[in-house]
Amino acid sequence: MKVSYFPGCTLKNKAKALDEYARRSAEALGVTLEEIENWQCCGGVFTTARDEVATKLSSVRILKAAQEKEQPLVTVCSACHNVVKQTNHAMQTDREFADKVNRYMAEEAPYNGETEIYHYLELLRDVIGFDALKEKVVNPLKGKKIAAYYGCLLLRPSGVMKMDDPENPSIIEDLIRALGAEPVIYANRNECCGGYILAESPALAKKNSNAVVENAKAAGAEMIITACPLCRYNLVKNGADIPVVYFTELLAEALGVKEDTNE
Amino acid sequence: MNNPYLQEELLRMSGVDPKKCMACGKCSASCPAYDEMEYHPHQFVSMVKNGDIEPLMKSESLYRCLTCFACAERCPRGVEPAKLVEAVRLAVIRQQGANRLKAQDVPALLDEEIPQQALVSAFRKYAK
Numbered sequence: 001m002k003v004s005y006f007p008g009c010t011l012k013n014k015a016k017a018l019d020e021y022a023r024r025s026a027e028a029l030g031v032t033l034e035e036i037e038n039w040q041c042c043g044g045v046f047t048t049a050r051d052e053v054a055t056k057l058s059s060v061r062i063l064k065a066a067q068e069k070e071q072p073l074v075t076v077c078s079a080c081h082n083v084v085k086q087t088n089h090a091m092q093t094d095r096e097f098a099d100k101v102n103r104y105m106a107e108e109a110p111y112n113g114e115t116e117i118y119h120y121l122e123l124l125r126d127v128i129g130f131d132a133l134k135e136k137v138v139n140p141l142k143g144k145k146i147a148a149y150y151g152c153l154l155l156r157p158s159g160v161m162k163m164d165d166p167e168n169p170s171i172i173e174d175l176i177r178a179l180g181a182e183p184v185i186y187a188n189r190n191e192c193c194g195g196y197i198l199a200e201s202p203a204l205a206k207k208n209s210n211a212v213v214e215n216a217k218a219a220g221a222e223m224i225i226t227a228c229p230l231c232r233y234n235l236v237k238n239g240a241d242i243p244v245v246y247f248t249e250l251l252a253e254a255l256g257v258k259e260d261t262n263e
Numbered sequence: 264m265n266n267p268y269l270q271e272e273l274l275r276m277s278g279v280d281p282k283k284c285m286a287c288g289k290c291s292a293s294c295p296a297y298d299e300m301e302y303h304p305h306q307f308v309s310m311v312k313n314g315d316i317e318p319l320m321k322s323e324s325l326y327r328c329l330t331c332f333a334c335a336e337r338c339p340r341g342v343e344p345a346k347l348v349e350a351v352r353l354a355v356i357r358q359q360g361a362n363r364l365k366a367q368d369v370p371a372l373l374d375e376e377i378p379q380q381a382l383v384s385a386f387r388k389y390a391k
Contacts (some may be wrong), residue, residue, distance in 0.1 A: 010380040034283055045330060048346045049276040049353050055387065079380050152331035157343075160356030166336050192295050192331030199364055200326045201299060208295050229378040232291035237376065 003123070004066035004073045005033035009041040015077070015229035021248035022076045022120055026259045029128050029136060033074060035147035036065045041085040045196065050090075053100050060101055061086035063115040072116040074123055076248065078153040078228035081119045082161065088113045089160045119154065120248070121171050121227065122163060130178040138256040140180025146250070147184040147221035148172030149212060151231045152192040162196035166190065172225065173248065179254040188212045193234040210236040217242060225250055265314035269354065272343040273311055277350035279310035283340045290334035290344045302325040304334040306343035311347055326363055326389065356391050364389035 011019035026033050040058035047055045063082060067074035075081040090111030091098045102110040102228035118126065124133055150169055169190065173183035193212060195207030214236055216224055224240065225247045226232050237246045252258040273281070290304035297303060302310065302324045310319055318326070328348045330361035355361055364385055372382070 008377040008380075009383065014376060014378040015380075017357075041379075041383055043387050044380045045387045046326065048330075050278055050347045051276050053354075073290070077380070079384065146310060152333065156332035156336045158336060189334070190353075192329045192333065194389055195329050195331065196381055197296070197327070198381060199368075199385035204296060204299055212316065227379075230380045231379050233376055233381065236293055237374075 001030060001073060001127075002032045002165070003033050003118075004036050004069055004071040006039055006042075006062050006073060006080060006084065007035060007076070008039075008077045008081075010229045011077055015246070017075055018227075018229060018246040020260075021152050021252035021258070023052045024260065025248060025251045025255050026120075026123075027240070028255045029124075029133065030259045031123065031128065033072070034069070036073075037117055039065070042080045042081070044079050046083045046086040050094060050097055053097070053104060055102060056129055057105070059084045060091065060105065062113060063088055063091070063113075063117070064107075064111045066080045066117075067111065067115045072118055074118050074120055076120045076227065078119075078226075079230065080149060080163070081117075081227075082153040085120065086157075086160055087119050088115060088117055121154075121162060121225070123249075124175060125171055128173050128251065132215065133175075134178045137179055137253050137254045141254055142180050142248065144181040145184050145220050145222045146176050146181050146187055147216035147219065147223050147224045148176060148189055149216070149226045150190045150237070151226065151228050152190070152195070153228060155190055175247065175251070179250060181222075181250075184216060184219045184221040185212075186215045186221070188215040193231045195234070197231055198234065198237075205234050206238040209234040209240070213238075266316065267314065269316055270311065270314050273316070273347065273350040273354060276353065277343075277346040279308075279311075279343055279347045279350075281282065281308045281342065281347070281387050284308045284312070284342050285340055287339065287368070288370075289337050289339065293333040293337045295331060295333065296329055299321060299327045304348065307347045307351065308342055308344050311351070315382040319351050328352070330388065352388070353391075356389065362390040
């Protein structure tokens with residue numbers, strides 16, 4: 001199976017591991033991630049104002065590129081997913097906004113939110129299936145107690161993201177189980193790390209990030225996994241004393257493809 | 264000073280109807296930036312509703328919101344205060360010379376590990 005893939009700016013730079021393990025694991029599961037050509041950065045955060053058009057055009061172009069290839073679009077980074085999915089929702093539901101975008105882009109066929117978009121976690125759950133994934137695991141991560149850190153971007157706004165229950169999610173915990181490890185449930189798993197606030201108030205980022213790590217550790221976590229480079233940065237930068245890794249790295253390890261045999 | 268045009272613009276930009284608010288305070292109780300805010304999410308809702316917008320535009324609270332959407336998600340009335348905070352912030356930074364974050368501020372933020380995502384997000388929120 002081939003799908004369109006939007007890695008985003010950070011996965012080409014500081015979060016290369018998130019990207020590389022995602023591609024390698026997908027291949028092991030029979031899915032090829034075909035990177036969209038000439039994509040531009042999504043901007044990192046969705047601007048909620050309805051009259052913001054220019055800041056959403058890169059997302060529309062990404063969605064349209066997938067539509068032209070008649071493929072679903074897959075994202076891995078939480079931020080990219082949030083921005084592209086919220087933009088797609090606006091194109092589907094806000095006729096005035098969609099009309100402005102289409103007039104600006106002036107392309108032959110208008111885009112009205114037709115592309116199906118999956119976060120990589122949804123690809124695993126809804127397309128491949130966690131049961132089928134479990135059968136492909138060659139290196140089960142037995143006995144490891146792992147905390148899923150969702151943060152804010154994957155789940156909210158839930159009416160648009162529709163990934164999981166925003167207050168009691170299970171998609172990453174189910175992945176952890178499929179990989180043979182034990183998920184740790186803790187209260188702060190869907191609380192914000194502080195995100196971009198580091199530019200304004202590093203103290204607030206530190207407070208929020210420390211609360212997540214301490215809460216996970218108190219619940220017995222030996223490791224935290226995330227899909228978001230900024231969550232990982234904030235947690236590590238502010239002194240996490242247990243490993244904080246990308247979920248794709250864990251997936252690649254369990255599938256036995258963590259080492260690249262092509263190099 | 265009540266500016267009805269600005270109030271109307273904020274409501275239109277955000278799509279928020281502050282009259283739906285029943286003043287339960289759950290938004291502010293959910294806010295992870297609460298302690299650093301002068302005006303809290305529920306106050307953005309009530310003050311915009313009352314046309315008391317000028318103090319919000321001058322407030323540092325605009326730059327403390329994380330857009331984490333906890334307030335919007337947990338509002339039992341679907342008011343989505345985060346969208347109002349964003350609308351007021353945009354009304355400020357769209358003014359000439361009012362960018363909160365400038366390119367020359369970036370080097371001080373850099374370290375070996377900072378993800379590109381952090382910088383592009385900060386620019387989206389703090390500059391036009």
